[in-house]
Amino acid sequence: MDLSVVICGEAGQGIQTIEYLFPNILKSHGLNVFSYKEYMSRVRGGSNSTLIRISDKPVRAFCKKTDILFSLSPGDVHLLRLLERIDDNTFVFIDSNSETKFNTKARIKKVPISSLALEAGNKLYSNSVVLGMLCGLLKLPFENVLVAIEKWFCNKGTKVCEENKKAVKLGYDYVYKNIEMNIETKIETNPSVKDHILMSGAEAVSLGALAGGCNFVSSYPMSPSTGVLTNLANHSRDFDIIVEQAEDEISAINMALGAWYSGARALVTTSGGGFALMVEALSLAGMIESPIVIHLAQRPGPATGLPTRTEQADLLFALFSGHGEFERVIFSPGNLEQAFFCTMKAFDIADKYQVPVFVLTDQYLMDMIYNFDKLGEIKSFSDYIVETAPDYKRYQFTENGISPRGIPSHGNGLVCVDSDEHDEYGRITEDFTIRNKMVEKRLRKLKNFSDEIPAEFIGNKDFTHLVICFGSTREIVLEASKDFENLAVLHLQQLYPLPSNLSKYLNRAKKVLLVESNATSQLGKLLKMEFGFSDFKTLNKYNGLPFYVEEIKDTLQKFMKGEI
Amino acid sequence: MATKFDIEGGDIAWCPGCGNYSIHNIVKTALQELDIDPKNLVLVSGIGQAAKAPQYIKCNYFNGLHGRSLPAAVGIKVSNPNLVVIVESGDGCMYGEGGNHFIHAIRRNSDITVLVHDNMVYGLTKGQASPTSEKGFTTPVQVNGVLNEPFNPIAIALSLKCSFVARAFCGDVQETKEIIKRAILHKGFSLVDIFQPCVTFNKINTYKWFKENTYYMKDHDETNINKAFEKALERSPLPLGVFYIEEKPTFESQQRVYKNSSEPLFKRKHNVEKLMNLIESKRRW
Ligand SMILES: Cc1ncc(C[n+]2csc(CCOP(=O)(O)OP(=O)(O)O)c2C)c(N)n1
Numbered sequence: 001m002d003l004s005v006v007i008c009g010e011a012g013q014g015i016q017t018i019e020y021l022f023p024n025i026l027k028s029h030g031l032n033v034f035s036y037k038e039y040m041s042r043v044r045g046g047s048n049s050t051l052i053r054i055s056d057k058p059v060r061a062f063c064k065k066t067d068i069l070f071s072l073s074p075g076d077v078h079l080l081r082l083l084e085r086i087d088d089n090t091f092v093f094i095d096s097n098s099e100t101k102f103n104t105k106a107r108i109k110k111v112p113i114s115s116l117a118l119e120a121g122n123k124l125y126s127n128s129v130v131l132g133m134l135c136g137l138l139k140l141p142f143e144n145v146l147v148a149i150e151k152w153f154c155n156k157g158t159k160v161c162e163e164n165k166k167a168v169k170l171g172y173d174y175v176y177k178n179i180e181m182n183i184e185t186k187i188e189t190n191p192s193v194k195d196h197i198l199m200s201g202a203e204a205v206s207l208g209a210l211a212g213g214c215n216f217v218s219s220y221p222m223s224p225s226t227g228v229l230t231n232l233a234n235h236s237r238d239f240d241i242i243v244e245q246a247e248d249e250i251s252a253i254n255m256a257l258g259a260w261y262s263g264a265r266a267l268v269t270t271s272g273g274g275f276a277l278m279v280e281a282l283s284l285a286g287m288i289e290s291p292i293v294i295h296l297a298q299r300p301g302p303a304t305g306l307p308t309r310t311e312q313a314d315l316l317f318a319l320f321s322g323h324g325e326f327e328r329v330i331f332s333p334g335n336l337e338q339a340f341f342c343t344m345k346a347f348d349i350a351d352k353y354q355v356p357v358f359v360l361t362d363q364y365l366m367d368m369i370y371n372f373d374k375l376g377e378i379k380s381f382s383d384y385i386v387e388t389a390p391d392y393k394r395y396q397f398t399e400n401g402i403s404p405r406g407i408p409s410h411g412n413g414l415v416c417v418d419s420d421e422h423d424e425y426g427r428i429t430e431d432f433t434i435r436n437k438m439v440e441k442r443l444r445k446l447k448n449f450s451d452e453i454p455a456e457f458i459g460n461k462d463f464t465h466l467v468i469c470f471g472s473t474r475e476i477v478l479e480a481s482k483d484f485e486n487l488a489v490l491h492l493q494q495l496y497p498l499p500s501n502l503s504k505y506l507n508r509a510k511k512v513l514l515v516e517s518n519a520t521s522q523l524g525k526l527l528k529m530e531f532g533f534s535d536f537k538t539l540n541k542y543n544g545l546p547f548y549v550e551e552i553k554d555t556l557q558k559f560m561k562g563e564i
Numbered sequence: 565m566a567t568k569f570d571i572e573g574g575d576i577a578w579c580p581g582c583g584n585y586s587i588h589n590i591v592k593t594a595l596q597e598l599d600i601d602p603k604n605l606v607l608v609s610g611i612g613q614a615a616k617a618p619q620y621i622k623c624n625y626f627n628g629l630h631g632r633s634l635p636a637a638v639g640i641k642v643s644n645p646n647l648v649v650i651v652e653s654g655d656g657c658m659y660g661e662g663g664n665h666f667i668h669a670i671r672r673n674s675d676i677t678v679l680v681h682d683n684m685v686y687g688l689t690k691g692q693a694s695p696t697s698e699k700g701f702t703t704p705v706q707v708n709g710v711l712n713e714p715f716n717p718i719a720i721a722l723s724l725k726c727s728f729v730a731r732a733f734c735g736d737v738q739e740t741k742e743i744i745k746r747a748i749l750h751k752g753f754s755l756v757d758i759f760q761p762c763v764t765f766n767k768i769n770t771y772k773w774f775k776e777n778t779y780y781m782k783d784h785d786e787t788n789i790n791k792a793f794e795k796a797l798e799r800s801p802l803p804l805g806v807f808y809i810e811e812k813p814t815f816e817s818q819q820r821v822y823k824n825s826s827e828p829l830f831k832r833k834h835n836v837e838k839l840m841n842l843i844e845s846k847r848r849w
């Protein structure tokens with residue numbers, strides 16, 4: 001059983017409340033849940049929607065199919081925008097008072113959303129009525145629902161709490177008595193799910209940062225990266241983290257580099273335009289061999305693009321950003337557990353190799369929520385800081401190119417770092433021989449970079465067809481590909497340096513399809529550059545929405561039949 | 565005077581006769597007199613002729629990007645408040661490329677000392693106008709003379725209630741040294757704009773010009789912001805000395821992480837157990 005519910009409305013109508021409460025209620029009832037919101041870049045009005053998938057098995061992907069759709073506003077505005085997701089089997093619930101010219105074969109059900117809200121005390125309670133209706137349709141025990149309402153509203157005064165409880169109850173009772181739907185809403189509940197963790201991608205990255213020992217974050221707000229900043233700010237009440245909203249992204253990253261220099265473990269979180277401003281300092285990190293962790297949450301560009309939407313079009317930007325030649329590492333987690341793991345690992349790798357490390361996510365990953373059993377193991381991190389001796393050389397030539405990193409006042413040496421080319425002590429030089437040696441030293445650091453995160457192979461070992469994807473498309477591709485026999489999936493979390501086990505799979509596959517949320521198949525370009533591999537088909541999406549499971553499945557069908 | 569900050573030998577990239585030498589010696593002497601430990605001192609600079617200053621002093625340094633010395637300095641100081649952090653850069657670096665940081669670093673009130681080598685010209689890039697160049701100043705780029713109003717760092721700093729605001733002239737060794745010492749001792753963001761002749765590219769604002777066009781403020785009330793503003797707006801002659809001092813909590817002292825412990829970040833334990841508890845708490849809601 002797999003039910004998908006979409007709630008749509010204007011910004012400011014309280015979808016957020018449902019989006020928070022409903023998944024929690026479902027989980028506490030032992031149901032698996034996935035949610036993802038797509039929204040416009042505005043604070044009031046417009047048209048936003050949230051998908052909530054409910055299942056007895058784990059669900060983790062955006063899909064097109066909509067079983068139940070609720071519109072919080074009268075009229076057809078939102079429905080028209082969601083047209084491609086509404087089909088003959090969709091039950092569309094709209095307010096009784098609203099006229100609809102909507103003519104698909106969808107089954108329209110008019111329900112008294114606003115009048116029940118008024119009855120409860122205020123038209124603003126429409127979202128609570130809808131929440132009640134959703135719970136009623138699924139026949140969830142009302143006690144569970146009530147607990148949730150109390151938790152959420154009861155710090156807002158007893159009147160508000162009581163009235164919202166009433167609104168939920170009215171909605172619940174109404175559908176219980178009046179609505180019959182000939183779709184399967186009976187779901188096997190799984191008690192172990194009740195103890196699962198429910199969180200968003202933004203939270204997973206933030207906790208990963210904490211697990212990696214992050215104690216400094218300086219950033220400038222920019223969707224969809226801001227969630228990580230606010231999350232860490234929240235945690236700064238309980239953990240030792242300095243959180244600073246810088247005057248701009250240039251300041252943010254220079255501050256973070258200063259922080260690493262004096263022994264902190266710093267993160268910057270940003271999105272494309274903000275990262276563009278950080279690029280000069282990325283190159284500085286390359287030159288002074290400073291660790292730095294950059295969480296780059298992608299959104300569609302160029303320029304301001306679609307501020308609140310998703311895309312994977314900054315891979316090559318992250319890879320080639322920065323003047324001059326220096327090494328970097330790029331991770332692109334595929335789900336929440338990986339988001340946690342990659343961010344934690346990013347701190348270790350940055351510190352160990354003294355290079356910038358990117359955690360490349362996107363709005364889809366940031367804003368998705370689902371339940372899972374556990375995050376990876378957390379160990380106390382080992383930092384690589386050394387106590388300096390009197391003749392300390394910050395850029396001592398070593399075989400692997402990595403010089404022991406000291407910090408000021410820790411030991412008897414002096415720590416000198418320079419944006420100009422420098423000698424082993426960090427002092428400016430224009431000596432041609434030293435220049436060569438320094439360039440070679442910096443480029444040697446990742447020579448022994450073991451495949452920290454090998455390519456992840458999922459599927460039939462005797463595959464003929466291979467789908468390759470990276471980052472947040474993982475779960476969508478996995479769900480779409482599960483019924484194809486000779487098909488396997490290769491997911492990349494480590495995008496640079498590319499893991500060496502990748503070539504093995506590239507060689508074995510008869511046919512390769514790349515699935516990317518961008519227009520120009522940037523991973524394809526990277527594979528061509530690194531492995532000389534260009535014999536692939538591509539599936540791209542760049543309208544700002546994530547892929548639907550169904551559209552990937554359709555393409556896979558054609559791919560398997562040789563039609564593409 | 566020999567100091568523990570001296571580096572023997574070495575090639576210095578400044579032109580003979582440049583005011584940078586004088587500032588350099590004054591800074592070293594001031595540090596010596598304040599008995600600062602080189603191991604505990606971090607000089608932060610951007611890029612330019614002035615920004616090379618840390619190269620010639622024995623201490624820790626972070627020689628970062630053009631215009632970006634202040635954010636780096638703030639990050640350094642707040643991560644380890646036990647360090648003495650001094651920023652040195654040119655007027656172009658600080659007020660031009662770094663203008664936005666200048667404004668916001670003052671608002672933050674980090675406990676750092678900012679010494680601006682103000683030669684009213686871009687030295688390293690060979691003589692273009694800087695934000696502090698006088699109107700009419702001609703250069704290879706401003707061939708018809710500078711059109712823009714000169715940037716007034718003192719007035720800007722005062723408008724932001726900067727914690728310590730001063731101006732000096734490097735030709736006056738004793739006075740400048742005392743101002744710098746006070747700036748370093750002051751808790752909070754301390755700005756010292758130091759007039760410095762560029763003998764190669766600025767033939768207008770010479771040693772002689774600065775001597776003739778400056779004077780030291782007498783009986784000036786350093787805590788009176790209105791008086792300080794009046795002084796800051798005077799242009800001929802230009803007042804020297806401490807314009808304004810306001811004691812207030814620093815950026816570092818207000819950080820929650822330092823409420824219960826003054827340990828710098830690098831000395832702190834990674835609290836894995838607390839984090840695991842936090843994650844576990846996400847199972848319930
Ligand atoms: C981003 C960037 N832009 C331009 C430069 C070139 N540049 C180096 S120093 C400088 C100006 C120097 O003037 P100032 O800061 O007044 O210092 P001075 O050399 O006069 O001491 C410029 C424009 C640079 N290094 N980086």
Ligand code: SF4
Pocket residue numbers: 577578579581582583584613614683687688761762763764765
């Ligand atoms: S160019 Fe001017 S400021 Fe630079 S060293 Fe020469 S004289 Fe000094």
